[in-house]
Amino acid sequence: MRFSFINIIFFISTFTHAQRVVDEKHTEIFFTDEKITIDGNLDEAAWSKSVPANTFFCYDPINGDVSLNQTEVKILYDHEAIYIAAFMHDSEPSKILKEFTNRDMNNANADAFWVSLNPYADGQNFFQFSVTSVNIQTDLKYYAGTSDYTWDAVWESATKINDNGWIAEIKIPFSAIRFSNAIDQIWDINYWRLVRRTREISSWNFVDKKLGNIGAQMGKLDGIKNIESPLRLSLFPYISGFVQQNQGNNNVSWSGSGGMDIKYGINESFTLDMALIPDFSQTKSDDKILNLSPYEIKYGENRQFFTEGTELFNKAGLFYSRRIGDIPGGYYDVDSIIIQKGMISNNPTESRLLNTTKVSGRSKNNLGLGFFNAITGNTYASATDSLGNKLKLLTEPLTNFNILVADQTIRENSFVNIINTNKYQPSTGNYANVTGTAFKIFEKNNLYAIYGNSAVSVKHDLKLKDDAIGEACNLNIGKLNGNLVFNYGFNVITDKYNPNDIGYLVRNNDLTHSLSASYRIYTPFWKMNYWSCNFSYYYRELYSPRSYSQTAIHAGSDGTFNNYFSYGIGMDADLKKIHDYYEPRITGRFFEKSGFYSFTSWFSTDYRNPLAFDWTIDGFTNAVENESWSWSFAPRIRVSDHFLFTYTLSSSVNLNDKGFVKTISQDSIIMGMRDVKSMVNTFSGSYVINNKMYVSLNIRHYRTAICYSDFYILQENGQLKNDDSFIENHDINYNTFTIDMSYSWNFAPGSYLNIMWKNNITKNEIVNNKNFDNFFTNFDRTINFPQLNSLSVKLSYFLDYQKIIRN
Numbered sequence: 001m002r003f004s005f006i007n008i009i010f011f012i013s014t015f016t017h018a019q020r021v022v023d024e025k026h027t028e029i030f031f032t033d034e035k036i037t038i039d040g041n042l043d044e045a046a047w048s049k050s051v052p053a054n055t056f057f058c059y060d061p062i063n064g065d066v067s068l069n070q071t072e073v074k075i076l077y078d079h080e081a082i083y084i085a086a087f088m089h090d091s092e093p094s095k096i097l098k099e100f101t102n103r104d105m106n107n108a109n110a111d112a113f114w115v116s117l118n119p120y121a122d123g124q125n126f127f128q129f130s131v132t133s134v135n136i137q138t139d140l141k142y143y144a145g146t147s148d149y150t151w152d153a154v155w156e157s158a159t160k161i162n163d164n165g166w167i168a169e170i171k172i173p174f175s176a177i178r179f180s181n182a183i184d185q186i187w188d189i190n191y192w193r194l195v196r197r198t199r200e201i202s203s204w205n206f207v208d209k210k211l212g213n214i215g216a217q218m219g220k221l222d223g224i225k226n227i228e229s230p231l232r233l234s235l236f237p238y239i240s241g242f243v244q245q246n247q248g249n250n251n252v253s254w255s256g257s258g259g260m261d262i263k264y265g266i267n268e269s270f271t272l273d274m275a276l277i278p279d280f281s282q283t284k285s286d287d288k289i290l291n292l293s294p295y296e297i298k299y300g301e302n303r304q305f306f307t308e309g310t311e312l313f314n315k316a317g318l319f320y321s322r323r324i325g326d327i328p329g330g331y332y333d334v335d336s337i338i339i340q341k342g343m344i345s346n347n348p349t350e351s352r353l354l355n356t357t358k359v360s361g362r363s364k365n366n367l368g369l370g371f372f373n374a375i376t377g378n379t380y381a382s383a384t385d386s387l388g389n390k391l392k393l394l395t396e397p398l399t400n401f402n403i404l405v406a407d408q409t410i411r412e413n414s415f416v417n418i419i420n421t422n423k424y425q426p427s428t429g430n431y432a433n434v435t436g437t438a439f440k441i442f443e444k445n446n447l448y449a450i451y452g453n454s455a456v457s458v459k460h461d462l463k464l465k466d467d468a469i470g471e472a473c474n475l476n477i478g479k480l481n482g483n484l485v486f487n488y489g490f491n492v493i494t495d496k497y498n499p500n501d502i503g504y505l506v507r508n509n510d511l512t513h514s515l516s517a518s519y520r521i522y523t524p525f526w527k528m529n530y531w532s533c534n535f536s537y538y539y540r541e542l543y544s545p546r547s548y549s550q551t552a553i554h555a556g557s558d559g560t561f562n563n564y565f566s567y568g569i570g571m572d573a574d575l576k577k578i579h580d581y582y583e584p585r586i587t588g589r590f591f592e593k594s595g596f597y598s599f600t601s602w603f604s605t606d607y608r609n610p611l612a613f614d615w616t617i618d619g620f621t622n623a624v625e626n627e628s629w630s631w632s633f634a635p636r637i638r639v640s641d642h643f644l645f646t647y648t649l650s651s652s653v654n655l656n657d658k659g660f661v662k663t664i665s666q667d668s669i670i671m672g673m674r675d676v677k678s679m680v681n682t683f684s685g686s687y688v689i690n691n692k693m694y695v696s697l698n699i700r701h702y703r704t705a706i707c708y709s710d711f712y713i714l715q716e717n718g719q720l721k722n723d724d725s726f727i728e729n730h731d732i733n734y735n736t737f738t739i740d741m742s743y744s745w746n747f748a749p750g751s752y753l754n755i756m757w758k759n760n761i762t763k764n765e766i767v768n769n770k771n772f773d774n775f776f777t778n779f780d781r782t783i784n785f786p787q788l789n790s791l792s793v794k795l796s797y798f799l800d801y802q803k804i805i806r807n
Contacts, residue, residue, distance in 0.1 A: 025205045025219040027053040027189065029075045029082070036076065036083045038171045040160035047085055050074035053219075056193060056202035061529045061562070063209045063522055067202035073115075073191045077224065080802075081173045086113045088193055090165035097196040097608070098134045098161075099641045100688035102696065103746070104149050108132050109608055109638065111196050113168045116142070116218060118188035119179030122366045123216035123412025126188065127153075127177050131168050134641075135159040135691045142215060143311040150307035153177070154234070154750040154798060175232045175802050180364040181268050184225055188218040196608065199564055209522045211446050212481040216412035232265025233801035236750070240794040242281050248786035249345075261305070261796075270361030270369070275305050278353055280325070281792040282742070282756045290704040290734040290764075292659060292676070294582040295506045298322075305356055312360050312370035312405050316419045316438040316453050319403060320504035323423075324374045325353040328396030334381045347381040351396045368407035368417075375400055397427040401502060413442040414449075423501040432501035433458045436472075442480075450477045457499050470497025470508065478516075486517035495544045495587075507582055511546070514538040524562060531559035542581055550578045556600075564606040572598045583660050584669050584714055591671065592718030593658075594623040612636045616650075628654035645685030652678045658720065661711065661730055669714040670726055678704040679775065692746040699739050703778060706732045729766055733773070735782040737761040750798025760788040 032046040052072040058065040070089040075082065088111065090096060099109040114130030128147075130138040135158060141151040153176035160167045179185065191204040205219035239258045245251070259277030266272055283302040291297050299322060301307050306321035313319045327349055334347050354377045360370040379396040400423070407417035416439040424431040436455030442448070452475040459468040471494050478487030495509035518534035525531075534556050540549040556570030578593040598620040605612045613635045621627040630652030638644045654676040661672040681701045688694040708730050712720035739759040746752055763785045773781070 023206070025053075026222055027051075027073075027075065027204075027219060029077055029221055029223040031223075031225070032076045032078055032083075036078075036171065038083075038156040038158045038169050040158035040167050040169050042085050042087075042167060042169060046076055047074055050076055050085075053191060053204050056191070056204055057206040058200060058202050059192075059207050059209065060201040061199065061524050064206065067193075067200065069193070069195055069200065069202070071113075071191070071193050071202070071204075073204065075221070077227070079227065080230075081171050082117075084115055084168075084170040084172070086168045086170075086191065086193075088113060088165045088168070088195075090195075093161055093163060093165055095197055096133050096161055096166055098132070099638065099644075100134055100691065100694075101132075101136055101644075102686060102688065102694050102744075103136065104138050104140075104152070105136065106130075106138055106149065107607065108136060109196060110134060110136070111166065112194040114138075114192045115170070116188075116190045116192070116214075117172070117177065117221075118215065118218060119177060119185070120362060120364065120366060121186065121188045121220075122362075122409045123188070123213065123218075124409050124415065125362060125368075126215055126218075129153075129155060129157075129170060129172055131157045131159060131170060133159055133161060133166050137691075141309070141311065145213065146311065148308070148311055150304060151309055152304075152750075154800065156749070173802070174227065175230050175234075175265075175800065178265075178269055178271070178361060179227075179229060181229055182364070185227070187221040187224065188215075189221040190214075190218040199608070210482050213413055213446065216446065229265065229268035230802050232263065232271065234263040234750075235799040235801075236261040236263075236796050237799070238279065238794055238796040240279050240281065240792060242790065242792045244788065244790040246786070246788055248788075266359065266361075269363050270359060271309075272357070272359050273305070273309060274355065274357045276355055278303075278305060278356060279794065280353075281790070282754055282794055284698070285700075285738040285740050285758060285760060287700060287702070288736050288762070289702060290678075290706075290732070292706075294585055294660065296500075296504070298504055309358065309360055310372075312368050312407055312417075313358075313372055313403050313419070315405070315407060315415075315417055316436045316455070318419055318421050318434055318436050318455060318499055318503040319372075320500075320502065323500075323502050323504075324356070324401055325350050325376060327351075328379045330393070330395035331381075334383065334393055334395065343384050345382045345384065347383075347395070348379055351376040351379045351399070353377075362409075366409040368405070368409070370403070370405040370407075372403035373401065397425050400424045400426070403502070410441070413446050414440055416441075421499070421502040429460075429462050431460050432498075433460075434499045434501075434503065447479055447481050448477075449480050450475075452476050455497070455499065457497050459498055459501070468496045468498065470494045472497045472499075472505075472508075483521065484517070484519050487515070489514040489516075492543060509543045509581070510549075511541045511543045512538055527562055529560045529562050529564070531557070533557040542579075548579060549581060550574060551576055564608070566604045568600075568602045570600045572596075572600075579718060585660055585663060586666060586669060589669065589714065589716075590718045591658075591660075591714060594626075596620060596622040607636065610638045618652075620654075625656040626654075626658065627656070628652065642689070643685075643687050645683065648680070648682040648684075650680045652676075656709075658712075661708070662728070670723065671712045671714050671720055672708045672730065673710040673712075674706050674708045676704065676706050678702075693744065695741075695743050697739075697741045700737070701779065701782070702736045703775075703782075704732070704734045705773075705778075706730070706734075729768065731767055733763075733765050733767045733778070735761070735763040735778065735785075737782055748798065750800075752794075752796050754794045754796075756792050758790045758792075761785050 030050050034046045052074050054072045056067040056071045058067050073086045075084050097110050101108040110132040112132045116126050116128045118126035125143045128140045139153050141148045156171040158169045194201050207214050207217045237260045242255045244253050262274045264272040280303045286299045301321050328351050354375045356374040358372045362368040376399045378398050381393045381395050383391045402422045405419040409415045418437045421434045434457045438453040440451035454473045457470045474491045476489040479485050491512045493508045493510045497508045499505055516536035520532040536554045539551045542549055552574040554572045558568035560566045574595045579590045581590045583591045600618045602616040604614045616632045619629045632650035634648040636646045658673050661670040683699040686696040711723050711726040713723045742756040744754050
């Protein structure tokens with residue numbers, strides 16, 4: 001049955017024919033053998049021979065109008081690269097906005113120009129190169145509606161503001177992109193321009209917002225002949241030093257390392273990426289919180305290797321890269337091993353990552369293929385037992401992670417793929433294997449689609465008698481583009497489905513039906529630039545045994561005013577009682593909750609102003625005594641074109657919440673009534689010295705305090721019965737305080753010097769919270785708690801094979 005489902009999808013995709021849904025403009029590229037210097041002057045004779053592409057159409061705010069701002073773009077090529085010269089006419093050049101930001105920032109308060117290139121013309125996967133009026137570069141890869149800003153290429157650009165506007169000159173080496181070796185080639189291309197002070201975005205080839213996919217609405221680049229994909233070999237050797245001080249045990253540790261990242265173009269379509277002895281000491285600190293739910297918290301990925309160029313591996317939703325190099329499986333067992341007066345001297349919080357490799361690309365027939373492999377070595381904790389014996393405890397054995405994926409795009413708007421993930425530990429013989437597929441099939445007008453995914457998981461553990469085999473399937477059908485959109489979804493996850501050795505799933509054993517609809521107005525009216533309203537409904541059951549869980553409705557609206565202030569409001573309701581099968585933490589038991597009402601709202605002002613802010617207000621109440629509310633306020637201050645900082649204060653109070661406390665036995669589950677109060681203070685700032693150098697600072701203090709008032713025994717019918725005999729103290733005061741401060745200098749193309757200082761305090765204590773400490777008393781106690789300080793320095797250098805042989 002599983003294989004027949006996959007075959008049906010391939011059958012549908014084979015006989016689905018998509019077509020271009022907008023008219024295509026054509027522009028011609030000219031070959032030159034003249035040396036082009038990237039300086040923003042455009043004084044080479046070759047530029048005068050190129051025919052400009054002009055007449056841009058407005059994308060926002062009035063979609064379809066001819067742009068009021070004249071833009072001309074010329075394009076050339078030689079055997080090494082593509083060259084683009086864009087002249088953005090402006091009647092008031094003194095008003096051109098020119099804020100400096102870090103690289104790859106897509107919300108700078110500056111004018112910008114960018115080009116989208118799709119050498120394979122599949123309408124779904126393309127490269128984008130953007131430059132602001134002060135020459136801040138941004139590059140990304142776009143795939144199936146997702147933008148990957150972590151992808152970094154090495155290319156050149158220069159900008160210059162003059163009396164008639166501003167100029168952008170760009171050089172994109174052929175080694176930075178992928179294309180076929182055909183003698184005559186026609187690429188998809190589009191040029192874009194942003195006039196920041198008026199918020200006008202325009203494109204050379206018209207892009208209809210109602211049709212969604214911008215990749216299927218590009219023009220054509222004619223005239224590329226007799227180019228060959230060069231040998232794409234880039235080396236990124238690095239050296240780094242790291243020092244860490246742990247005030248908890250007065251321990252200071254030093255380390256130094258060296259390694260290399262390698263990018264090698266296997267052929268014109270596929271690239272090998274490899275990290276030898278990876279160094280992730282300069283990744284941003286996680287925004288940790290106290291988790292009271294039965295579900296695992298999903299943290300973002302901050303390691304560049306696992307975010308750059310991984311689009312193929314993420315399409316089916318089965319890859320959660322934080323599993324690789326995660327907390328060792330035996331990390332929390334070390335305390336129980338060291339009895340009485342034993343002492344732990346070192347217990348690594350991350351498995352030792354030896355190397356990572358990925359091969360990915362897309363053939364001329366638009367077939368994407370990917371292979372990913374990572375190996376973590378044996379990870380040990382060091383300890384001394386009560387008798388003084390030195391112990392070396394294995395907390396995670398050598399583990400191999402593999403992913404294989406094949407993804408076929410179908411014309412400009414559809415795709416189907418198949419993926420396999422595997423985790424294997426040779427020393428134990430245990431493995432976890434997941435095979436899945438994802439697909440999206442549009443009809444020819446790019447409005448209606450059927451899409452979804454399906455997977456089978458197999459988990460083999462020698463300690464268990466039988467393998468755990470589970471299945472999951474998600475199927476959706478609806479109208480996804482246009483003013484009115486709607487969708488029906490069906491999702492089923494069996495009770496034994498488990499992809500979490502490499503993937504991430506909040507919960508299994510679930511069957512859900514959902515309906516959603518929204519209406520969107522893209523054309524400005526009244527005082528609005530954009531407006532939408534939405535409605536959704538879902539009905540949820542337990543898969544096995546089949547029994548009711550929850551039903552809920554949602555209604556909301558959001559929009560942007562013509563002064564670029566934005567808002568959003570939403571209301572949710574569940575009028576029936578909820579059977580929560582996950583809060584008790586024991587299979588087969590459930591906790592009956594009352595129905596609820598909740599609302600959310602947010603408001604954001606215009607980021608073009610030196611002072612802007614965002615705020616949110618949320619509230620919740622149920623039919624009994626539980627109520628909660630939260631709010632946040634975030635001013636954003638641009639001191640100058642080089643200096644920007646934001647401050648965010650958020651607070652939440654959840655009164656008379658009822659939840660899990662402790663399991664005493666299968667029949668004795670302790671629940672409690674509690675007040676939960678949280679507050680988060682975050683300060684973020686950056687000073688950009690120039691387009692190659694910046695300093696950034698991020699400070700965050702998070703606090704959650706929990707005070708229990710009553711305890712209960714969970715009964716078989718899901719209701720609670722008072723338990724006066726339970727007298728344990730479970731009041732918690734949890735604090736984290738982190739500082740991340742970094743300096744980055746792009747001293748040569750693709751080469752960086754990075755320095756990062758990190759400070760971390762985590763304080764989790766059982767206290768009597770009958771009287772909550774005030775903020776200042778708690779903060780003073782927190783910053784005087786033992787801290788973990790680290791300083792790292794990393795120097796990486798870019799070596800391009802093509803440049804070396806030319807020199």
